[in-house]
Amino acid sequence: MQPETPELPIDDDVAVSRQTVVPRELAGSRVDQAAATLFPGFSRVMLARWIEGGELTCDGRAVRPAARLRGGERLVLEAEREIREDWRSAQPVPFRVLYEDADLLVIEKPVGVVVHPGAGVPDGTLVNGLLAHRPALATLPRAGIVHRLDKDTSGLMLVAASEAARLDLIAALAARTVSRRYLAVVAGHVAGELLIDAAIGRDPDLRTRQQVRNDGKPARTRVSVRERYAAHTLIEAALETGRTHQIRVHLSHVGHPLVGDSRYRVPGRTPAPGTTRKLAPAVRAELDGLVANFPRQALHAWRLAFRHPRSGAECAFEAPLPDDMAALVAALARHAHAAGGPSA
Numbered sequence: 001m002q003p004e005t006p007e008l009p010i011d012d013d014v015a016v017s018r019q020t021v022v023p024r025e026l027a028g029s030r031v032d033q034a035a036a037t038l039f040p041g042f043s044r045v046m047l048a049r050w051i052e053g054g055e056l057t058c059d060g061r062a063v064r065p066a067a068r069l070r071g072g073e074r075l076v077l078e079a080e081r082e083i084r085e086d087w088r089s090a091q092p093v094p095f096r097v098l099y100e101d102a103d104l105l106v107i108e109k110p111v112g113v114v115v116h117p118g119a120g121v122p123d124g125t126l127v128n129g130l131l132a133h134r135p136a137l138a139t140l141p142r143a144g145i146v147h148r149l150d151k152d153t154s155g156l157m158l159v160a161a162s163e164a165a166r167l168d169l170i171a172a173l174a175a176r177t178v179s180r181r182y183l184a185v186v187a188g189h190v191a192g193e194l195l196i197d198a199a200i201g202r203d204p205d206l207r208t209r210q211q212v213r214n215d216g217k218p219a220r221t222r223v224s225v226r227e228r229y230a231a232h233t234l235i236e237a238a239l240e241t242g243r244t245h246q247i248r249v250h251l252s253h254v255g256h257p258l259v260g261d262s263r264y265r266v267p268g269r270t271p272a273p274g275t276t277r278k279l280a281p282a283v284r285a286e287l288d289g290l291v292a293n294f295p296r297q298a299l300h301a302w303r304l305a306f307r308h309p310r311s312g313a314e315c316a317f318e319a320p321l322p323d324d325m326a327a328l329v330a331a332l333a334r335h336a337h338a339a340g341g342p343s344a
Contacts, residue, residue, distance in 0.1 A: 093129025
């Protein structure tokens with residue numbers, strides 16, 4: 001299996017310059033359809049706009065988006081993107097720096113902070129906060145961001161501080177030599193160690209969701225049990241790939257959605273028989289209320305290990321559970337004790 005490139009946003013440069021030859025297998029395709037395949041990272045709507053404006057040409061001529069291709073034509077894209085997001089402003093955004101040097105930073109992202117500007121979040125992101133903390137990051141693509149966490153996932157992130165380190169860290173992530181471990185609270189009792197090997201792709205009915213699908217990108221997650229409670233499990237997940245929402249999708253797929261994860265909780269699905277304990281009605285009601293009111297997916301990136309790009313030294317960092325997850329785990333442990341003690 002070839003190592004994959006980490007999933008990141010496209011470059012934020014205003015100028016766009018691309019060209020390619022249409023392969024024979026796309027013969028008969030519409031120009032806008034072929035362009036969407038050959039110029040990934042740009043929406044089909046944006047590409048159609050550039051075609052109509054003559055900024056995307058076919059063999060040096062302007063064409064209609066619906067024009068059909070024979071194969072072998074040269075598509076040339078020379079355009080300017082309309083930038084709505086602010087990747088350059090320094091703004092005060094909270095995060096904790098665990099370590100930094102001339103090549104990299106290790107930071108802890110709090111819950112509620114978006115990593116980079118995007119649709120609906122033009123600024124106020126971790127990128128803007130990084131620029132306030134270290135203005136020189138403005139010289140790097142994406143301010144040195146080499147991987148991401150969801151808005152409501154807390155924990156450790158690695159940020160490049162030099163171009164050489166950025167390229168090295170991207171290669172290390174693609175080669176899977178960066179170890180990323182997460183703690184999560186999931187529904188039901190996880191039986192034991194799991195290797196979830198299931199391809200992930202975008203949900204065609206809802207673009208903000210991912211799903212397990214045969215035509216998706218390869219995705220592997222290793223899961224081990226930390227502690228079982230009355231009706232939930234604290235698990236550790238180790239990523240072998242870096243797909244969008246990978247842990248959330250995979251755990252939901254095997255019937256153990258994350259506590260607080262409304263996006264990937266399966267309505268009406270209950271844990272399999274034998275995966276939870278029988279609880280007194282009052283205890284069950286209190287437990288259900290506790291879990292139902294947890295305001296975000298219970299997921300925390302607790303450990304990050306990698307080889308330093310300059311010195312080659314092995315580096316490892318850990319971040320304890322944030323207060324909200326620590327309180328959740330403590331409450332679940334109390335309920336487990338009331339129900340007869342934690343499971344083995």
